Amino acid sequence: MNPYKILDLDPGASKRDIIQAAATAMRKKEYTGKEVAEAQRELMNPISRAAHEFIDLMDVVPFLNQLDVKVPETSNGDPLNPLSASRERQ
Secondary structure, rough: HHHHHHHHHOOOOHHHHHHHHHHHHHHHHHOHHHHHHHHHEEEOOHHHHHHHHHHHOOHHHHHHHHHOOOOOOOOOOOOOOOHHHHHHHO
């Protein structure tokens, strides 16, 4: 769950902005009341907010998309279960 996405906020938002965004999110009904309340609670708590800001800062998805990583094929053709071929032989 990304509380910034749910509440449509930037990481530098004030507590007042968080409360207003939660009210707006409830009116839009794009997310459930529980999701909006949890997002607001997460951002109002300084420790969990710092953790979410760190995670937002360390978003590695754009970098992973740029990598050219090839998954090695195994003898059984299943890259997710390399041991299944050895188990089948036993």
